[in-house]
Amino acid sequence: METTTLPVITSDKEMLVPLHWVHTLVIGSGAAGLNAAVQLSRNNVQDVLILTEGLEKGTSINTGSDKQTYYKLSLCGSESDSPQAMAESYIGGGAMHGDLALVEASLSSRAFINLVNLGMPFPRDAYGQFVGYKTDHDPRQRATSIGPYTSREMCHHLISEVKRLKIPIHENREVIQLIRSDNDEQRIVAAITMDKNNSIEVYAAENIIFAVGGPGGLYKTSVYPEVHFGAIGLALMAGAKARNLPESQYGLASTRFRWNVSGTYMQVIPRFISRAADGISDEQEFLPTYFDSASEMNGNIFLKGYQWPFDARKAIGGSSIIDILVYIETVEKGRRVYLDFTRNSQGYNLEELPEEVRTYLIRSEALQQTPIERLYKMNPAAIELYRDHGIDLHQEALEIAVCAQHNNGGLAGSIWWESTNIKHFFPIGEVNGSHGVNRPGGTALNSGQVGGFRAAEYIAACYMDWSLPKKQVENAILTSLKQLLSWIKTGENQKVKYQEALDDLQSRMTRVGAHIRSEQAIKSEVKDAKLLVEQLIKNGCSCTKIEDLRITFRVRQLAFAHLVYLDAIQFMLENRVGSRGSSIVLDLNGSRVHNKLKDSWKIQLEDSSFRQKILITNIGDDGSITHAWEAVRPIPKTDAWFETAWAAFRNGEIYGCKEMS
Ligand SMILES: Cc1cc2nc3c(=O)[nH]c(=O)nc-3n(C[C@H](O)[C@H](O)[C@H](O)COP(=O)(O)OP(=O)(O)OC[C@H]3O[C@@H](n4cnc5c(N)ncnc54)[C@H](O)[C@@H]3O)c2cc1C
Numbered sequence: 001m002e003t004t005t006l007p008v009i010t011s012d013k014e015m016l017v018p019l020h021w022v023h024t025l026v027i028g029s030g031a032a033g034l035n036a037a038v039q040l041s042r043n044n045v046q047d048v049l050i051l052t053e054g055l056e057k058g059t060s061i062n063t064g065s066d067k068q069t070y071y072k073l074s075l076c077g078s079e080s081d082s083p084q085a086m087a088e089s090y091i092g093g094g095a096m097h098g099d100l101a102l103v104e105a106s107l108s109s110r111a112f113i114n115l116v117n118l119g120m121p122f123p124r125d126a127y128g129q130f131v132g133y134k135t136d137h138d139p140r141q142r143a144t145s146i147g148p149y150t151s152r153e154m155c156h157h158l159i160s161e162v163k164r165l166k167i168p169i170h171e172n173r174e175v176i177q178l179i180r181s182d183n184d185e186q187r188i189v190a191a192i193t194m195d196k197n198n199s200i201e202v203y204a205a206e207n208i209i210f211a212v213g214g215p216g217g218l219y220k221t222s223v224y225p226e227v228h229f230g231a232i233g234l235a236l237m238a239g240a241k242a243r244n245l246p247e248s249q250y251g252l253a254s255t256r257f258r259w260n261v262s263g264t265y266m267q268v269i270p271r272f273i274s275r276a277a278d279g280i281s282d283e284q285e286f287l288p289t290y291f292d293s294a295s296e297m298n299g300n301i302f303l304k305g306y307q308w309p310f311d312a313r314k315a316i317g318g319s320s321i322i323d324i325l326v327y328i329e330t331v332e333k334g335r336r337v338y339l340d341f342t343r344n345s346q347g348y349n350l351e352e353l354p355e356e357v358r359t360y361l362i363r364s365e366a367l368q369q370t371p372i373e374r375l376y377k378m379n380p381a382a383i384e385l386y387r388d389h390g391i392d393l394h395q396e397a398l399e400i401a402v403c404a405q406h407n408n409g410g411l412a413g414s415i416w417w418e419s420t421n422i423k424h425f426f427p428i429g430e431v432n433g434s435h436g437v438n439r440p441g442g443t444a445l446n447s448g449q450v451g452g453f454r455a456a457e458y459i460a461a462c463y464m465d466w467s468l469p470k471k472q473v474e475n476a477i478l479t480s481l482k483q484l485l486s487w488i489k490t491g492e493n494q495k496v497k498y499q500e501a502l503d504d505l506q507s508r509m510t511r512v513g514a515h516i517r518s519e520q521a522i523k524s525e526v527k528d529a530k531l532l533v534e535q536l537i538k539n540g541c542s543c544t545k546i547e548d549l550r551i552t553f554r555v556r557q558l559a560f561a562h563l564v565y566l567d568a569i570q571f572m573l574e575n576r577v578g579s580r581g582s583s584i585v586l587d588l589n590g591s592r593v594h595n596k597l598k599d600s601w602k603i604q605l606e607d608s609s610f611r612q613k614i615l616i617t618n619i620g621d622d623g624s625i626t627h628a629w630e631a632v633r634p635i636p637k638t639d640a641w642f643e644t645a646w647a648a649f650r651n652g653e654i655y656g657c658k659e660m661s
Contacts, residue, residue: 024205
């Protein structure tokens with residue numbers, strides 16, 4: 001890396017901005033970014049830098065779940081598996097390109113073994129077989145886990161490797177803007193960062209691996225870690241194409257300490273209670289009024305254990321009714337919902353539970369009197385986990401909500417994870433929208449690792465030489481810096497405060513851009529979102545204190561992202577795609593969700609033809625947002641004849657970027 005300084009002169013200011021030149025910049029140090037850096041080094045790309053808010057930031061190192069899942073090719077016993085079969089499981093969820101599915105499947109074993117070789121204790125038997133289990137949307141036993149903190153441990157092992165390889169890391173820097181080159185070529189050539197003291201630096205790079213995670217900061221009710229906001233908005237502002245943005249996953253999670261209440265938390269059948277907005281008064285057990293029998297209610301609560309994400313297919317007559325009833329209490333009635341593990345739900349009686357539930361509890365020897373005792377029997381660590389975060393489930397009820405957890409969509413990448421419209425820019429990890437409507441559990445972590453392998457290999461094969469015209473890049477940087485400083489200045493007297501703007505956009509996303517959607521409701525919200533973006537982007541920064549400057553930039557990109565997401569959702573609603581994946585569409589002419597809910601709870605059924613299409617979102621240079629449908633590409637039929645495949649590999653034909661010899 002080479003560092004110079006750039007004098008930036010405006011009408012009232014002159015400042016010297018450090019400018020770093022690096023061959024390949026990795027932005028983000030989650031599981032995806034870290035592995036990308038390791039793979040770059042292994043591919044002999046020497047001049048690499050990891051730029052990050054911090055090694056302790058992001059989703060991977062701060063999250064987990066009951067049994068956090070990693071998905072890979074089955075490597076155990078006599079169960080047959082193949083990249084093709086695995087790719088079929090991927091595309092089975094709909095709206096995913098077959099070639100991307102084949103890549104994620106093909107590289108899954110390599111990515112997994114890499115983690116094993118770094119020391120990840122994935123369970124194996126005496127013969128070295130990696131035992132697995134079935135995860136959701138998976139016909140085989142491809143899933144594995146090391147417990148609640150799989151992704152955190154992946155980060156720890158990858159950080160050790162990054163340090164061993166002496167890959168430099170610049171921490172405590174937040175990217176606040178990506179800079180496009182000002183010639184015809186679509187390139188993002190640099191990133192502007194700000195640290196805690198508002199110091200600005202610029203990183204210019206031949207290649208950028210963009211590994212900034214999912215859009216955690218977009219939602220009010222979210223199970224993304226509180227420290228994680230994501231930065232897809234920066235790439236959208238720079239004109240990167242997106243794919244399947246509206247496809248996300250939502251589910252029940254605790255909110256004081258953010259954690260999915262899946263698995264045993266539900267299988268012990270806790271009591272669902274709601275209280276007034278003060279969180280103290282007017283306690284009610286609200287579920288029983290909606291069910292004909294306690295057995296039906298308890299059966300549905302139990303099922304939420306392994307039917308965790310909110311699922312449109314389980315909205316009518318399935319367990320997702322529980323999520324809907326929680327939403328009605330929290331969003332429609334403005335109350336707060338809790339799980340009470342100290343007492344049984346109304347009418348709880350082992351003998352009257354559905355057969356499946358009774359058998360499960362009997363086989364698990366979980367026949368104790370109360371949910372907390374059953375939880376202690378089946379999974380004592382689940383109680384410890386909350387105790388470690390200051391919540392004693394023996395004493396207090398656990399506040400929950402339906403929370404945003406993962407974005408299946410994101411930026412659009414090629415089979416080498418390069419942006420489909422911005423060369424040398426590689427979105428990987430959750431910010432890359434390779435997935436469709438549904439995906440097998442654990443594929444997020446696999447996809448992040450695969451993206452690192454692909455981008456690194458492609459850069460090593462195709463993008464080793466410097467192609468950036470330095471003078472031109474410096475000019476583009478200067479222009480951007482001047483605009484940025486003027487944005488800060490213009491906004492000094494603005495009325496929009498960043499805290500209010502953040503609250504506004506997050507509430508809007510949770511209200512109309514999460515698991516409950518409607519064409520009627522979204523129209524005015526898109527208009528309001530546009531207004532907010534105009535106020536923030538066009539009118540300048542609105543921070544009252546200089547310390548707020550960095551966060552204001554963050555809110556700016558989040559605001560733009562929320563507008564793009566909502567616009568994409570609106571487009572889907574107008575196209576009458578219907579209820580699918582992890583969201584339902586309210587429609588007065590639709591089908592009733594539940595006979596005890598009012599007419600407004602009728603939903604539009606899915607038009608399944610859209611499972612063969614992918615939603616592409618384009619951002620124009622003027623910030624205009626347009627959408628189009630792209631046909632799903634099938635899984636490629638490859639000619640696996642060794643001699644020819646070997647030749648294509650040897651001469652670099654597989655990368656599609658080289659002159660063939
Ligand atoms: C509760 C929960 C449970 C989950 N369970 C599973 C599971 O069982 N299986 C599975 O496969 N997936 C699961 N996921 C999803 C999975 O954890 C994430 O998709 C994955 O960890 C994302 O990794 P990443 O590297 O892409 O992003 P992250 O780990 O979020 O890393 C992003 C990095 O980018 C940095 N960054 C962001 N913005 C900026 C900026 N502006 N400037 C500089 N740096 C920036 C961050 O600081 C961080 O270092 C779960 C997610 C949640 C929330």
